[in-house]
Amino acid sequence: MARYSPLVTLPKQTLTESGLLALDSSDSEVQLITRSFIELRSLSPIPLPVPASAATNIDPNTTPWSDRDKDLTVTVTTHRIVFQTKSSSHFLHHCAVLPNEDGVQATGGGWTSNRSYKIHLQSITHGDFYMIFRSGQKDRDAVLKQLSQALKRRQWEEAYNSSTSAKMGMHSHGNTQTSYQTTSVGIDAILKRNQDRHDRAKKLTQDAFGKGASSHKHKVSKDDKSKEVETLFREAKELTAIIHKYVATLEKDKRNQSNGDEGEDTTELTDMLQDMGMITALTKKTAGDQYHELLARQISDFLKQNRKFSIRKGGCGIMTLTDVYCLYNRARGANMISPEDLLEALGQMEALKLGMKLREFEDTHVKVLQETGFDDSVMSKKLLEYIDEKEKEKSKENITSVTDGFKAFFGQSTGMKVYVGVTALEAARVLKISPILANEQLLSAERSGYLCRDVTVEGTRFFRNLFV
Amino acid sequence: MRRGRAGIGGLKKKNEESKFSKKAEEIKTSSLESAMQTVKELEVKLRNFAETHQSSIAKDPAFRQKFLSMCAPLGVDPLTSKKSFWSFLNMGSFYHELAVKVAEVCISSRSKNGGIMSVKEVKNVLVKRGTKFRLNEVVTKYSEDDIIIAIEKLTKLGSGFKTLKVGEQMMVVSVPTELDNDHVQIIQVAQDTQGGITKSMIANTIGWSEDRVTRAIDLLLSEGMIWLDLYEGLEYYWFPSVWKDSTA
Numbered sequence: 001m002a003r004y005s006p007l008v009t010l011p012k013q014t015l016t017e018s019g020l021l022a023l024d025s026s027d028s029e030v031q032l033i034t035r036s037f038i039e040l041r042s043l044s045p046i047p048l049p050v051p052a053s054a055a056t057n058i059d060p061n062t063t064p065w066s067d068r069d070k071d072l073t074v075t076v077t078t079h080r081i082v083f084q085t086k087s088s089s090h091f092l093h094h095c096a097v098l099p100n101e102d103g104v105q106a107t108g109g110g111w112t113s114n115r116s117y118k119i120h121l122q123s124i125t126h127g128d129f130y131m132i133f134r135s136g137q138k139d140r141d142a143v144l145k146q147l148s149q150a151l152k153r154r155q156w157e158e159a160y161n162s163s164t165s166a167k168m169g170m171h172s173h174g175n176t177q178t179s180y181q182t183t184s185v186g187i188d189a190i191l192k193r194n195q196d197r198h199d200r201a202k203k204l205t206q207d208a209f210g211k212g213a214s215s216h217k218h219k220v221s222k223d224d225k226s227k228e229v230e231t232l233f234r235e236a237k238e239l240t241a242i243i244h245k246y247v248a249t250l251e252k253d254k255r256n257q258s259n260g261d262e263g264e265d266t267t268e269l270t271d272m273l274q275d276m277g278m279i280t281a282l283t284k285k286t287a288g289d290q291y292h293e294l295l296a297r298q299i300s301d302f303l304k305q306n307r308k309f310s311i312r313k314g315g316c317g318i319m320t321l322t323d324v325y326c327l328y329n330r331a332r333g334a335n336m337i338s339p340e341d342l343l344e345a346l347g348q349m350e351a352l353k354l355g356m357k358l359r360e361f362e363d364t365h366v367k368v369l370q371e372t373g374f375d376d377s378v379m380s381k382k383l384l385e386y387i388d389e390k391e392k393e394k395s396k397e398n399i400t401s402v403t404d405g406f407k408a409f410f411g412q413s414t415g416m417k418v419y420v421g422v423t424a425l426e427a428a429r430v431l432k433i434s435p436i437l438a439n440e441q442l443l444s445a446e447r448s449g450y451l452c453r454d455v456t457v458e459g460t461r462f463f464r465n466l467f468v
Numbered sequence: 469m470r471r472g473r474a475g476i477g478g479l480k481k482k483n484e485e486s487k488f489s490k491k492a493e494e495i496k497t498s499s500l501e502s503a504m505q506t507v508k509e510l511e512v513k514l515r516n517f518a519e520t521h522q523s524s525i526a527k528d529p530a531f532r533q534k535f536l537s538m539c540a541p542l543g544v545d546p547l548t549s550k551k552s553f554w555s556f557l558n559m560g561s562f563y564h565e566l567a568v569k570v571a572e573v574c575i576s577s578r579s580k581n582g583g584i585m586s587v588k589e590v591k592n593v594l595v596k597r598g599t600k601f602r603l604n605e606v607v608t609k610y611s612e613d614d615i616i617i618a619i620e621k622l623t624k625l626g627s628g629f630k631t632l633k634v635g636e637q638m639m640v641v642s643v644p645t646e647l648d649n650d651h652v653q654i655i656q657v658a659q660d661t662q663g664g665i666t667k668s669m670i671a672n673t674i675g676w677s678e679d680r681v682t683r684a685i686d687l688l689l690s691e692g693m694i695w696l697d698l699y700e701g702l703e704y705y706w707f708p709s710v711w712k713d714s715t716a
Contacts, residue, residue: 228521232513232514232538233538236510236513236514320625321626322571322622322625322629323627325567325571326571326572329564329565329568330568334561335561336561336565336568337564338560338564338621339621339624339625340624342625343625360626364628364644365626366626366627366644367625367626367627435578436627436628436643456690457689457690458690460690
């Protein structure tokens, strides 16, 4: 039931599997800013045409045209503007915006008329639009700044020029490195901005006290430094003791009270504590925390492209957390994530329906990430097939008599059956997973009754369970 | 005879109760405010310190160690999350990168030592490979303590990474096997002997029964952490993880 409105006349924006924007990584497209509560209003006097690619059953003659779409989330990237509702995403490429200064203009903020803060957007393809910022001037100004910068920079053109010249010269780096990389730069852009802010502040203090500090540098010996550490330690210890006391009283209160609303004041405190790295009983599990949610989506996108993990790509659908951590951080290269962040992000995956979830094995407490399509019984069956094959082979070789020899020659199974078990290392080779995981699969097959084990000094072998 | 809640006295008491709870609320809010105040103070102090000594933290592993061990009893963990206020130190990135490299070294040597190796050996392998780390844009030396901290971060991922102290040495275990005190003691004997040892040698040194030694040795053997060598009719056990001059 699509509405006939400006949004549907814009080209559709592809999303990644986990719902993030699929940006043009080969062109190094980067997300710049995102804001919500924006209305898109077309100023075109006649209804805009519906593109054939829209694939909706909107008949321009019968469906009523509405000139506005409300409550959109707008994302500005270096290459396009994306408009998103809960159900659909469309975009307008920057090259479609009028290239001179009139392309985007601020308007609104009047006293009696034209009161809401808007951006007047003039496009070559779709006519004029208003982007009306229901949340106010600050958002409008922030978006306008990013938008005009992006338009001025015309990054999509540079990339085109450089890539054509590169192709003529050396090899183009058109590797299929995942689209996640661009989006990770998106998050990193935010973090980098924080980092830059800190750097700038640091530089300022250094410059301000620089001359003084450098003269002190020679004089501060190791002893002085460790003395400073100790003084700091003492002072910090007193402060932390006080903090812990307060935290204890607050915790007690929280337990006595049945409702959780009073958490408003304490949330600020716990946020500050968490920021410093102090985890107390007050810091709740950050369910729905934006950073971890974004991280979860990025990791799932990355893993879905990974040949060792994704079932679709020929992997086995299961991986230990350590492997996930190493793989993902290696791919990231810089700005690696902490194990805590990984745990939080993975914990949210099931709730976000990203197609994979965290799982902890009962006895050994090994934690893994597994795809929803992964099934223990599939692995158990594979193991049983492998055992059967091996037993057939070995039985064929087990010639104990002349009749056996004849039988084997004619390809029939001989009398003496040889029972061969499978070790964790062999299972790892067969199932194409790491030995720790293979061990877990053997154990779970044993729990389900398919296999039973034989423990010797040489190791533990698993055989088909004939006792059942 | 009703006590307490009847009549004017009862009313007065109820009044007092609500007054008390009101006062408690007041105290709580003021204590909350002072708690936040104190936290802010602490934050400022720590931040100042860390900023002034940023380059020392980056360059000098011993100083870095001291800083972290100072934070630990305070309950402050500068490495927890990326978006914390410690991110300007960039310590997180350094330790995460180190953790990834250490994990790789352990995993690749698992076939040789069954999943246990000394921290010193890990460091040697890394140094030999020539891996360098950047901390705050300073290429830094890293110490065994750094490696230990990185491993302890990996413990949360549940794949069995843990540190184990055997005598004077710290060992890294990268498999989920549970090693108890008996195993540690035997490894210590191997450390002191630096060669193949037999069950009777172990039994004589520590003073256990043969059964106890056999049980522990069997576990280590089945995990691939020690090698069996039949020489001149005697069973010698070799421990790759404790060889001092091991070249990976």
